[in-house]
Each structure stands twice: as structure tokens, then as C-alpha cells.
Amino acid sequence: MSLIEVKNITKRFGHKVVLDNITLTIDEGDVFGLIGPNGAGKSTLIKIMTGLWDSDGGEVIIDGYDLKKEPLKVKEQIGLVPQEIALFEGITAYDNLEFFGYLYGLKGRQLKERIDEALEVTGLKDRRKEKVNKFSGGMKRRLNIACAILHHPRILIMDEPTVGIDPQSRNHIFEFTKRINKENNTTVIYTSHYMEEVEMLCNKVFIIDLGQEVAYGDKKSIKSMISNNDRILIEAFDYRREMIQAIKQLPGVNECIEEKGLIKLLADKNSFRLEAVLKVIESHGGRIKSINFEEPSLEEVFLALTGRNLRD
Numbered sequence: 001m002s003l004i005e006v007k008n009i010t011k012r013f014g015h016k017v018v019l020d021n022i023t024l025t026i027d028e029g030d031v032f033g034l035i036g037p038n039g040a041g042k043s044t045l046i047k048i049m050t051g052l053w054d055s056d057g058g059e060v061i062i063d064g065y066d067l068k069k070e071p072l073k074v075k076e077q078i079g080l081v082p083q084e085i086a087l088f089e090g091i092t093a094y095d096n097l098e099f100f101g102y103l104y105g106l107k108g109r110q111l112k113e114r115i116d117e118a119l120e121v122t123g124l125k126d127r128r129k130e131k132v133n134k135f136s137g138g139m140k141r142r143l144n145i146a147c148a149i150l151h152h153p154r155i156l157i158m159d160e161p162t163v164g165i166d167p168q169s170r171n172h173i174f175e176f177t178k179r180i181n182k183e184n185n186t187t188v189i190y191t192s193h194y195m196e197e198v199e200m201l202c203n204k205v206f207i208i209d210l211g212q213e214v215a216y217g218d219k220k221s222i223k224s225m226i227s228n229n230d231r232i233l234i235e236a237f238d239y240r241r242e243m244i245q246a247i248k249q250l251p252g253v254n255e256c257i258e259e260k261g262l263i264k265l266l267a268d269k270n271s272f273r274l275e276a277v278l279k280v281i282e283s284h285g286g287r288i289k290s291i292n293f294e295e296p297s298l299e300e301v302f303l304a305l306t307g308r309n310l311r312d
């Protein structure tokens with residue numbers, strides 16, 4: 001059984017279908033990427049998965065509990081960092097954390113320890129006594145994350161955590177995400193319209209557009225959806241133009257060009273044999289310097305499946 005099961009979730013606003021029969025599962029320890037352009041339905045799905053909004057159909061089961069029937073059992077396992085920052089501006093970072101800690105039922109020494117730990121992992125220790133209205137957008141976002149992890153949630157959900165923040169905070173959030181997943185085995189759900197972030201952080205991906213599933217699965221299988229070809233880049237010492245012609249004749253090679261001294265191949269995943277290419281290069285007096293397999297990016301996957309770019 002998966003830790004999180006989202007089954008046939010549908011949501012309408014008036015006549016507009018905002019989520020259309022969404023089904024997915026997330027396993028413990030996953031870093032799960034929910035990606036799609038603005039307005040795709042990501043935040044709506046997150047709100048339904050955390051019990052903030054009701055769906056118009058379908059169910060969410062977390063750790064075996066039906067969210068609608070046993071909301072408290074589910075909610076205590078979740079830390080949510082909403083898209084809109086939710087903090088008290090007029091008080092210090094520390095006091096914000098204390099407040100959210102109380103809400104989770106923490107107190108005394110345990111509360112202090114949890115606050116110190118949250119400040120540490122989000123890199124805000126030195127700023128704990130400053131009022132939040134002095135903070136940059138990135139620091140506010142990190143403080144929001146700190147507030148969401150005080151109760152050691154098994155599942156951390158971050159909705160577009162890197163929108164509109166400085167590169168330093170962005171890196172902090174990446175490192176934090178990797179760390180909390182690796183060291184605490186926290187399951188992370190990360191929504192973004194930046195494909196390269198999800199590409200780097202997540203092992204499993206759900207691509208959503210206009211409320212519908214575009215692609216879903218582990219990164220590799222999603223990428224193989226759009227192409228039966230491998231892209232291979234070979235760098236050779238003593239490159240000669242005749243090599244290209246010879247490589248083109250090999251079985252499974254669909255395309256071969258030279259670009260800036262690199263031999264670029266498009267080769268069929270099944271019938272192509274790398275050894276044959278290496279032999280050709282050697283027989284023309286070349287020596288291999290490097291071989292790289294290039295995967296299509298998630299951005300390319302989105303383009304191939306929807307005909308549109310992810311960002312306008």
C-alpha cells in the first residue's frame with residue numbers, strides 16, 4: 001500500500017472543471033514533483049490532499065486513513081508550506097515558530113529544541129530575533145518551511161517554494177529538501193512550474209495541464225514516453241569526417257552529425273549497439289575521449305505532449 005493514494009479526484013468551480021479525475025500514488029520516501037503551468041490545478045490538488053478544500057468526487061487516502069473520515073489522523077502527518085506565505089509580520093522569526101509550535105501541541109523544552117532545529121536546517125539561526133517584516137521574500141519562505149516542520153511531519157508539501165526568491169534562498173531550499181528526505185526519510189511533495197527544479201530533486205513526477213494528467217511516473221519512464229531514440233554524444237581524438245558517413249550506415253542509427261567536434265547520434269533504443277560505433281571510430285584512426293547519453297528534459301517532454309512551452 002502506498003503512503004498517499006489520490007483516487008479519481010475531481011473539482012469544479014461553477015461549470016469549470018479544474019481537476020479532472022486525477023489519480024496518483026506516492027510512496028514513503030518519494031520526492032514527488034507536481035508540475036504544470038500556472039493555472040494547471042496544482043494548488044487546488046494540494047488543498048484537496050491536505051483537507052483544506054473538499055473535492056467534488058474521488059478520495060484521498062493517507063497512511064490508510066480516508067482524509068474525509070479521519071482528517072486529524074491524516075493532518076498530523078502533514079506539514080504544508082502554502083503558496084501564499086502565512087506568517088505574522090510584526091513579530092520575530094522565533095515568535096512565529098513558537099506560535100506554530102503551540103498549534104501543533106508542542107511546549108517546553110521539546111518546543112525549544114524543535115525551533116532550534118528548524119532554524120538550523122532552514123539557515124535562519126542568526127536571524128531568529130529579527131522581525132519578519134525585515135525579511136526578504138526568500139527568508140520568509142524559509143521561515144514558512146521552518147514552521148511546517150516543527151512537528152516532524154512524515155509528509156512535507158511545498159507549493160511553489162521558489163517563486164520570487166533570491167538564488168541563495170533557492171539553493172537553501174534545494175539542499176534542505178534533499179537533506180530532510182535523505183536523513184529523515186520525509187516524503188516530499190514539491191510543486192513547481194520550473195521543470196529544471198523538479199528534474200533535479202524529484203524521483204517521481206506528475207505533469208498536470210488544464211486539470212488533466214499529461215504524464216505520470218518515474219522520471220525515466222516519462223522521458224521514454226516521447227522518444228524511442230537515445231541521444232548519444234561522442235567526443236573523439238583525431239576526428240575525421242568519414243567517420244560520420246560510416247556511422248550512419250550502422251543498424252539502429254537514425255541520425256548522425258558532427259557539431260563543434262562532437263559526434264551526435266540519434267539511435268534506436270532497441271537495435272543500436274554502441275560497440276559498433278566505437279569500432280568505426282577506431283578503424284578510422286580515432287580514439288574515444290568521452291561518451292555521454294543525453295536525456296530529453298522534462299521541459300521537452302511537456303512540449304512534446306502538449307505542443308506548448310511550460311512558461312508562456
Ligand SMILES: Nc1ncnc2c1ncn2[C@@H]1O[C@H](COP(=O)(O)OP(=O)(O)O)[C@@H](O)[C@H]1O
Pocket residue numbers: 013018036037038039040041042043044045
Ligand atoms: N477559489 C477559486 N474560485 C474559482 N476558480 C479558482 C479558485 N481557485 C483556483 N481557481 C481556478 O482553478 C484553476 C487552477 O488553479 P490553481 O490550482 O491555483 O493552479 P496552479 O496552482 O497550478 O497555478 C485556475 O483556472 C484558477 O483560476
Ligand SMILES: [Mg+2]
Pocket residue numbers: 042043044083159160
Ligand atoms: Mg499554485
